[in-house]
Amino acid sequence: MNKDMNTGSNLERVLKSGTFAVTSECGPPRGADPEVIRKKGSFLKGYVDAVNVTDNQTSVVRMSSFSACLILKEMGFNPVMQMVCRDRNRIAIQSDILGAAALGINNILCLSGDHQKFGDHPGAKNVFDIDSMQLIQCVRRMTDEGKFLSGEEIKGKPNIFVGCVENPFADPFEIRAMRLAKKVKAGAEFVQTQCIFNVEKFEKWMEMVRDLGLNEKVYILAGITPMKSIGMARYMKNSVPGMDIPEEQIERLKNVPKERVAEEGIKIAVETIGRVKTIKGVAGVHIMAIEWEEKVPEIVKSAWLYPRP
Amino acid sequence: MIVANRKPFEEIIEMVKPYSRILLLGCNECVTVCAVGGAKEVAVLASEVRLFRQKEGRPVEIKELTLERNCDLEYVETLKPIINDYDVVISMACGCGIQFVGENYRNKIILPAVNTSFEGVTEEHGVWTERCQGCGNCVLDKTLGICPVTRCAKSLFNGPCGGSQDGKCEVDKDIPCGWQLIVDRYKEMNMLEKYLEIQPAKDWSTSRDGGPRKRIREDLKI
Numbered sequence: 001m002n003k004d005m006n007t008g009s010n011l012e013r014v015l016k017s018g019t020f021a022v023t024s025e026c027g028p029p030r031g032a033d034p035e036v037i038r039k040k041g042s043f044l045k046g047y048v049d050a051v052n053v054t055d056n057q058t059s060v061v062r063m064s065s066f067s068a069c070l071i072l073k074e075m076g077f078n079p080v081m082q083m084v085c086r087d088r089n090r091i092a093i094q095s096d097i098l099g100a101a102a103l104g105i106n107n108i109l110c111l112s113g114d115h116q117k118f119g120d121h122p123g124a125k126n127v128f129d130i131d132s133m134q135l136i137q138c139v140r141r142m143t144d145e146g147k148f149l150s151g152e153e154i155k156g157k158p159n160i161f162v163g164c165v166e167n168p169f170a171d172p173f174e175i176r177a178m179r180l181a182k183k184v185k186a187g188a189e190f191v192q193t194q195c196i197f198n199v200e201k202f203e204k205w206m207e208m209v210r211d212l213g214l215n216e217k218v219y220i221l222a223g224i225t226p227m228k229s230i231g232m233a234r235y236m237k238n239s240v241p242g243m244d245i246p247e248e249q250i251e252r253l254k255n256v257p258k259e260r261v262a263e264e265g266i267k268i269a270v271e272t273i274g275r276v277k278t279i280k281g282v283a284g285v286h287i288m289a290i291e292w293e294e295k296v297p298e299i300v301k302s303a304w305l306y307p308r309p
Numbered sequence: 310m311i312v313a314n315r316k317p318f319e320e321i322i323e324m325v326k327p328y329s330r331i332l333l334l335g336c337n338e339c340v341t342v343c344a345v346g347g348a349k350e351v352a353v354l355a356s357e358v359r360l361f362r363q364k365e366g367r368p369v370e371i372k373e374l375t376l377e378r379n380c381d382l383e384y385v386e387t388l389k390p391i392i393n394d395y396d397v398v399i400s401m402a403c404g405c406g407i408q409f410v411g412e413n414y415r416n417k418i419i420l421p422a423v424n425t426s427f428e429g430v431t432e433e434h435g436v437w438t439e440r441c442q443g444c445g446n447c448v449l450d451k452t453l454g455i456c457p458v459t460r461c462a463k464s465l466f467n468g469p470c471g472g473s474q475d476g477k478c479e480v481d482k483d484i485p486c487g488w489q490l491i492v493d494r495y496k497e498m499n500m501l502e503k504y505l506e507i508q509p510a511k512d513w514s515t516s517r518d519g520g521p522r523k524r525i526r527e528d529l530k531i
Contacts, residue, residue, distance in 0.1 A: 112463055112471075117462075128463045131465040131467050134510040170471045171489060175504055179469075182467060182505060185507060186507055241471070241472035241474060
């Protein structure tokens with residue numbers, strides 16, 4: 001929000017217009033078939049303002065975020081290229097930013113990245129040459145000053161709308177709003193949060209965010225994930241680091257007949273959107289329907305967020 | 310100190326298969342303190358190898374010797390009169406010692422009996438943990454004595470990441486989150502506002518990324 005110029009990003013346009021934004025994500029396939037992305041994209045068409053593409057999420061090798069972004073862009077989407085610091089040093093990162101910008105990708109989401117221990121190559125060497133905070137600074141420097149991290153001038157500078165993530169549910173809780181303040185100071189223009197299941201805790205975090213005046217400085221998109229099954233809820237609660245799933249939500253899924261669990265999961269997601277929408281400072285939602293992209297239209301419509309501007 | 314772990318016996322016995330006269334070398338420094346390569350551990354490994362080879366019907370002669378330091382020429386030179394009496398040297402010193410002995414006796418093969426692991430401390434009796442990665446540009450003033458390069462699994466300079474939960478690292482529930490430790494320390498010292506300072510991208514050229522490092526003190530050279 002510090003820059004005056006527009007990047008051409010549709011997400012930026014929607015957020016700046018004051019409309020409640022909707023983004024979603026596509027997880028790329030573990031293979032080279034572009035049809036997988038096209039199929040996922042076909043579900044989302046018309047229901048989102050921008051679509052994130054994850055970058056080897058949970059450290060499992062997948063089609064690069066960059067390529068999948070390009071496929072989605074060809075379909076008319078405004079892609080958000082996710083970039084983690086785990087696999088590339090500052091040379092490769094800046095090179096990929098230039099490449100993405102050259103092909104019209106104008107949103108980048110900066111993350112540290114899950115540790116490789118969780119993935120399919122736990123014996124890999126990690127990089128973490130820079131961290132997510134420094135990556136935000138890097139993209140902003142390239143965009144605003146037209147300079148590389150080294151200070152050298154870029155000939156033909158990129159123009160990127162810069163995002164970050166924050167997990168209001170990770171510890172230590174008392175610095176989670178301060179951490180966002182750092183990211184805003186580093187140059188983040190929008191933030192997409194970790195999946196929200198514990199709305200009370202999210203409200204508390206938003207209160208801290210407002211106390212720091214951050215809602216005036218960064219567009220906050222609340223993370224929403226529908227639960228497909230009780231197994232998924234259990235897995236996320238017990239095995240995904242930094243996830244806060246209240247027991248009563250799992251109970252709610254348990255209390256409906258098996259064939260209606262998925263429906264109940266969607267219902268909870270829609271209710272959560274309704275609740276976060278009323279929280280002061282929330283500028284949109286980021287719907288992460290993991291391997292369940294086909295349900296995004298239903299969620300968007302049920303939450304009265306359709307049609308998109 | 311440098312902390313190491315002994316290699317599995319099967320790996321050691323496989324390495325020494327072709328040899329029958331072995332010089333088994335220990336070190337009186339770090340590897341003695343972390344109980345992996347001092348005189349005591351040299352004696353244990355020597356007995357294990359002797360017994361195994363005895364049973365196999367291919368007995369070995371093993372000379373046990375523990376140097377004061379394996380990283381110092383003064384002590385390494387003392388091997389000169391005896392080293393050629395042996396086919397091979399198995400070293401229980403750290404990686405520095407193993408290489409330094411090898412550099413000074415180029416006609417000998419030096420085999421490692423330990424895996425050199427990290428620079429750390431004895432947290433309690435029998436427990437050693439990592440503290441430093443020798444990045445060559447210390448930031449402990451900024452983080453009040455807790456190293457983000459070493460204590461954070463991702464070496465984040467502006468942590469903690471989203472995987473920190475209940476004070477533990479996402480990598481392992483037994484590893485304390487380095488950034489939780491740093492934040493706790495800021496609070497303890499009433500300096501939480503320090504957390505808001507953004508640490509810019511680090512210059513890693515002083516670390517191993519800049520190539521093998523060397524330090525020279527001209528005034529000490531003879």
